[in-house]
Amino acid sequence: MQVRFKVVRQNQNSSPSIQTYTLEVEPGNTILDCLNRIKWEQDGTLAFRKNCRNTICGSCSMRIDGRSALACKENVGSELARLEQIAAQAAQVPAQEGQDALLKNKGGQDAPPRTPADGIPEITIAPMGNMPVIKDLVVDMASFWNNLQAVDPYVSTGARQVPEREFLQTPEERAQLNQTGNCILCGACYSECNAREVNPEFVGPHALAKAYRMVADSRDDQTESRLEQYNQGTAGVWGCTRCYYCNAVCPMEVAPMDQIGKIKQEILERKNAQDSRQIRHRKVLINLVKEGGWIDERKFGLQVVGNSFRDIKGLASLGPLGLRMLAKRKFPLSFEPSEGAAVVRSLIESVQNLEQQSAQESQENPEKL
Ligand code: SF4
Ligand code: SF4
Ligand code: FES
Known part of the structure; x- marks a missing residue:
C-alpha cells in the first residue's frame, strides 16, 4: 500500500515547514522502518534519533499524528486504524467546532483529512514538544x-x-x-x-x-x-x-x-496542619468537582495558592503563571459545569458519608482497629 508521510522539518531557530514523502509500505512496517527508508532511499538530509529499534533505548520518540510515541513501536497499520477511529468519533460530534477540536493534534497541526483527495492515507511526523528543535525530529x-x-x-x-x-x-x-x-x-x-x-x-x-x-x-x-x-x-x-x-x-x-x-x-x-497548602489543594479539588462535575481552573489557583484572596504573596506568585497561561491559551475564560455534575456530586457525597460513618465507628469501637 502507498502511504504519504508529512514530516515537519526545521533547523535550529528557524520556522518549521512540512516535507512530503510517499512510500510503498506494508501495514506491519514500523514508523521507524519508514523513516529509515525515506532517509536511505529518498532524502539523506532528514534527521531523527534511533538506536535499538526495539522499544528499549527510548531514542526514537517523536510526535506521530499529534501525540508523542516511539517510532519503533508504532506501525503503519495500527496508526492508520487509529486515525480512522478518531475521524469516526469526530463524525459523531454534531457541532463543527467539536469536530475541529477532536481532529486537532496537540502538536498544533491539523490531523489528516478523513478522506484524502487522492485516496493515499497520510501520517504526520513532528518533533517532540516542550524542547527546542535542533534539526528536523531531533530535539535538545x-x-x-x-x-x-x-x-x-x-x-x-x-x-x-x-x-x-x-x-x-x-x-x-x-x-x-x-x-x-x-x-x-x-x-x-x-x-x-x-x-x-x-x-x-x-x-x-x-x-x-x-x-x-x-x-x-x-x-x-x-x-x-x-x-x-x-x-x-x-x-x-x-x-x-x-x-x-x-x-x-x-x-x-x-x-x-x-x-x-x-x-x-x-x-x-x-502533614497535620489542616490549613497547609497541600491539604487545601485536596479539599479545594474535591469541592470544585462537587460543584461543577469537573474543576473550574479559574478558581483552583485562587483558592489553593491564594487561599481565597487571604495569601497576598501566594496571589502575587500566580500572576506570572496566569499571564503565561493566557499567552498559551491555556487559561479558561469561562466555565461550563459538566452535564453529569449531579451524578458526580452524589458519588462524592456517598463516599464522604461512608468515610464519616467508618470514622465514627472507629471512635466508638477502637478495639476493632
Ligand atoms: S513516557 Fe516518560 S515515564 Fe514513560 S518511559 Fe518515557 S520518559 Fe519514562
Ligand atoms: S501536568 Fe501532570 S498529568 Fe499532565 S502531563 Fe504533566 S505531569 Fe502528567
Ligand atoms: S529505537 Fe530504541 S526505543 Fe525506538
Whole structure:
C-alpha cells in the first residue's frame, strides 16, 4: 500500500515547514522502518534519533499524528486504524467546532483529512514538544535531563549497615519498583506535559516518576528530605495539573501521574496542619468537582495558592503563571459545569458519608482497629 508521510522539518531557530514523502509500505512496517527508508532511499538530509529499534533505548520518540510515541513501536497499520477511529468519533460530534477540536493534534497541526483527495492515507511526523528543535525530529533534551538530575535520582546508600555486602531486598520490596523501573527515559511524557508548557519550574512527569521510585525504594534512607523537596512550590508534585497526558502517551505504562499522586499521598500523610497548602489543594479539588462535575481552573489557583484572596504573596506568585497561561491559551475564560455534575456530586457525597460513618465507628469501637 502507498502511504504519504508529512514530516515537519526545521533547523535550529528557524520556522518549521512540512516535507512530503510517499512510500510503498506494508501495514506491519514500523514508523521507524519508514523513516529509515525515506532517509536511505529518498532524502539523506532528514534527521531523527534511533538506536535499538526495539522499544528499549527510548531514542526514537517523536510526535506521530499529534501525540508523542516511539517510532519503533508504532506501525503503519495500527496508526492508520487509529486515525480512522478518531475521524469516526469526530463524525459523531454534531457541532463543527467539536469536530475541529477532536481532529486537532496537540502538536498544533491539523490531523489528516478523513478522506484524502487522492485516496493515499497520510501520517504526520513532528518533533517532540516542550524542547527546542535542533534539526528536523531531533530535539535538545538538556532540560529533560537537568530536571531528572534535580530530583536526585540515585538511591542513597547511607542506610547500608554492612558496606561491603550486597544491599538485599525482599521480592515484595523489589516489586514496588517494577512499574517506575520500566521508564526508558524516552521523553514522550515530558513532550506532552501541559504543566511544563506554562511553568518552566516544574520538573516534569519523568522526573517525578523517578522520584517516586526513590521514595518507594526500601534501600533509600532519604525519604523525608526527598518528600520535603518534592513538596516545594510548583516545581514538584503540586505543579502537576493532572491533565493525564503523561499516562496516556507513556509507551512503558509507567503512569507518571499516578506516581505523582502517590508522592502527594505520602506528603499528606505526614502533614497535620489542616490549613497547609497541600491539604487545601485536596479539599479545594474535591469541592470544585462537587460543584461543577469537573474543576473550574479559574478558581483552583485562587483558592489553593491564594487561599481565597487571604495569601497576598501566594496571589502575587500566580500572576506570572496566569499571564503565561493566557499567552498559551491555556487559561479558561469561562466555565461550563459538566452535564453529569449531579451524578458526580452524589458519588462524592456517598463516599464522604461512608468515610464519616467508618470514622465514627472507629471512635466508638477502637478495639476493632
Ligand atoms: S515515564 Fe514513560 S513516557 Fe516518560 S520518559 Fe519514562 S518511559 Fe518515557
Ligand atoms: S498529568 Fe501532570 S505531569 Fe502528567 S502531563 Fe499532565 S501536568 Fe504533566
Ligand atoms: S529505537 Fe530504541 S526505543 Fe525506538
